[in-house]
Amino acid sequence: MPQARAPLYPWGCIWATVPDMGKIVTAPAMLQQRFRGSKTMMGLLPVGQNMVTLFWSLPSAALEPGLPIDVEAWRAEALTLWPEMAGLIEHAAWAGNFARATYRQVTLPRWNDGPVLFIGDAAHGTSPQLGQGANLGLLDAQVLSAVLAASDDLAAALALFGRYSLEG
Ligand SMILES: Cc1cc2nc3c(=O)[nH]c(=O)nc-3n(C[C@H](O)[C@H](O)[C@H](O)COP(=O)(O)OP(=O)(O)OC[C@H]3O[C@@H](n4cnc5c(N)ncnc54)[C@H](O)[C@@H]3O)c2cc1C
Known part of the structure; x- marks a missing residue:
């Protein structure tokens, strides 16, 4: 769409998925993150089958x-930040199999172009953080x-969608 903007965030991360032998993350089944200031962050996300995805901002x-x-x-810094997660950190360092992720913030001037509508990340991608x-x-x-149920006129429904979505 013309005037769509998708600038790269200055921060992304490396990822590794490792087994959670001690069930330290998978048992509480919660995303956990630890920060030092605003520039160091490690996250642990349970992803099923006793596996945890570890991510580290860069x-x-x-x-x-x-x-x-x-x-x-990375291993030395991560162990200092979160020593309780040594098992997961050591496994990720040993495997050395990190994926890299960068992110963009997506903004559109409007969310439909005629009958084509953008929703979700295509319309307003944000940082996963x-x-x-x-x-x-x-x-x-x-x-x-709701807007499709309220009107038989597709153009009017999509215009209404844009108004609700952009104006909250
Ligand atoms: C690391 C990470 C952590 C996140 N954590 C959270 C969180 O904690 N909470 C939260 O609310 N959100 C989180 N998000 C964001 C969330 O995952 C996305 O906002 C959400 O998945 C967007 O949904 P979507 O349906 O718009 O797009 P997607 O989930 O990206 O779905 C788009 C689909 O379209 C398919 N596709 C692409 N091109 C084509 C094509 N040409 N033809 C056919 N199919 C195609 C893709 O394969 C994909 O399946 C996270 C994202 C990331 C990356």
């Missing part, structure tokens, strides 16, 4: 393809269902 510039990840330096993207997508679906 500046996007450090995540360029081809730039090496210093796993040993906010933990709200799926919720926003579900709200879009709920509003869309």
Whole structure:
């Protein structure tokens, strides 16, 4: 869509999925994060089958393809930040199999182009750190269902959708 904006966030992360032998994250079944200031963050997300996805924030510039990840330096820093998670950190460092993720903030001037409607991340992608993207997508679906039920005129329904969604 013309005037769509999707600037890269200055921060992204590395990811690794590891087994949770001690059920330290999978038993409470909750996302856990630990921060030091605003520049160091590690997260642990239970993803089923006794596995945990570990993520570690890094500046996007450090995540360029081809730039090496210093796993040993990461291991030492992660152990200092969150020593209780040593088992997961050591496993991730040993496997050394990190994926890289960068994120964009997506904004559109309007959410439909004629009969084509953008919802979810396609309309308003946010940082996963906010933990709200799926919720926003579900709200879009709920509003869309309501405006379609309220009118037989597709153009009017989509205009109404845009008004509700952009004005809250
Ligand atoms: C690491 C991470 C953590 C997150 N944590 C949270 C959280 O805690 N809470 C929360 O609310 N949200 C979270 N989110 C955000 C959430 O996952 C997204 O906002 C949500 O999945 C968006 O849903 P969607 O249906 O709009 O898009 P998607 O889930 O991306 O679905 C789009 C689908 O379209 C398919 N597709 C793409 N191109 C084509 C094509 N050309 N043809 C056919 N199919 C295609 C894709 O394969 C995909 O299945 C997180 C995201 C990430 C990456």
